[in-house]
Amino acid sequence: MTGVQSEVDIGATQAARLLLGLPIAYGLSVALSRKAGDREVLMIDFSWPEELQMLRRSLRGFLTQELAPWERQYQAYFGGERRRLQDDGRLVPELLALLRQARRRSGELGFYGMQMPAEVGGGGISRVGVFMAQVEAARQGYGLNLAVMAGPEGASPMLLQLPEPLKERYLGPLLRGEQSTCFALSEPEAGSDIKHLQTRAQRQGDYYLLNGLKTFITNAAYADSAQVFAVTD
Ligand SMILES: Cc1cc2nc3c(=O)[nH]c(=O)nc-3n(C[C@H](O)[C@H](O)[C@H](O)COP(=O)(O)OP(=O)(O)OC[C@H]3O[C@@H](n4cnc5c(N)ncnc54)[C@H](O)[C@@H]3O)c2cc1C
Structure with missing residues (x-):
């Protein structure tokens, strides 16, 4: 600009x-x-x-x-x-x-x-x-x-846990x-109730395949990365 x-x-x-x-x-x-x-x-x-x-x-x-x-x-x-x-x-x-x-x-x-x-x-x-x-x-x-x-689009203490x-x-x-990032927890069917999340993360070699829907995620449209909450088992 x-x-x-x-x-x-x-x-x-x-x-x-x-x-x-x-x-x-x-x-x-x-x-x-x-x-x-x-x-x-x-x-x-x-x-x-x-x-x-x-x-x-x-x-x-x-x-x-x-x-x-x-x-x-x-x-x-x-x-x-x-x-x-x-x-x-x-x-x-x-x-x-x-x-x-x-x-x-x-x-x-x-x-x-x-x-x-x-x-x-x-x-x-x-x-x-x-x-x-x-x-x-x-x-x-x-x-x-x-x-x-x-x-929510900036750095948060949760990221201190990263390798x-x-x-x-x-x-x-x-x-x-x-x-910028985003904090992708809430889902259409579970809201922010983490026990009922439906998004799944499946390990495929050295990456995860994500499947699911998220909603209400602040900055999702513009983020460079996302912190996605998903079930792995
Ligand atoms: C502007 C905005 C930005 C948001 N940004 C994000 C984001 O960046 N990332 C993200 O993951 N989510 C985001 N959200 C979603 C938000 O975190 C959730 O909507 C919020 O946590 C409420 O959860 P819920 O929708 O599951 O509602 P619920 O938890 O289902 O609550 C719905 C209603 O039920 C009541 N209630 C819930 N449990 C009980 C109980 N046990 N007893 C009595 N009453 C109860 C609540 O008080 C509320 O009135 C955003 C939402 C908005 C509006």
Whole structure:
């Protein structure tokens, strides 16, 4: 895609890179503990730790200084479902390309993979920190911000169970926002009741032959790979 403006605040970007390189353990800090008669009085500080406040500022900078101008430039696609979708219900290709570009940029800056452990190339941000970032992204409405944080189309902890060669093949590109996946559990006859799944996976030499139907799978139409739940015996 050409002509996309890039105006992100470099200071904020650098801060995000630095920050996302560090695993952050979020905890409620007990600010004051003192004895009052027989009772222990604890004061709990509920404010965000400085590291997470920095993360939020960096993310806000990315959303407002880099993504918002893209959205203004391509505002025709952000004016309602009719303009977003083709007759077959899929996203129009231009919007899909734009969302992918936003996702990749978020991956470059370290936001997209922040929920995964640092050992595998993620940001190592705590669950609370990721939630804070999701709220920050959601504040921007219904636009390119949707591509900034990983949802079911991104890397999830389940992928940490993959054998090493597969981890390298699938996890890295997902963390960097270069590819997307989908979580294919639900079926028309079983819903998400895993005990009654009907999809079967039959071993055929060094691959599995899959037979079955899935439904309601977010991002299935655009995914580069799928995590498919199937019965093997
Ligand atoms: C927007 C959207 C995106 C989705 N994305 C994905 C995806 O990416 N991947 C995927 O695999 N699936 C996806 N799904 C499917 C979703 O995970 C399932 O629809 C959901 O888990 C509910 O399961 P179900 O359809 O089997 O409903 P059920 O579990 O059958 O539930 C139907 C109703 O019955 C009630 N119910 C269920 N069990 C009981 C019980 N024991 N006692 C009393 N009441 C009960 C429930 O509360 C509910 O009201 C998506 C669904 C939507 C709507």
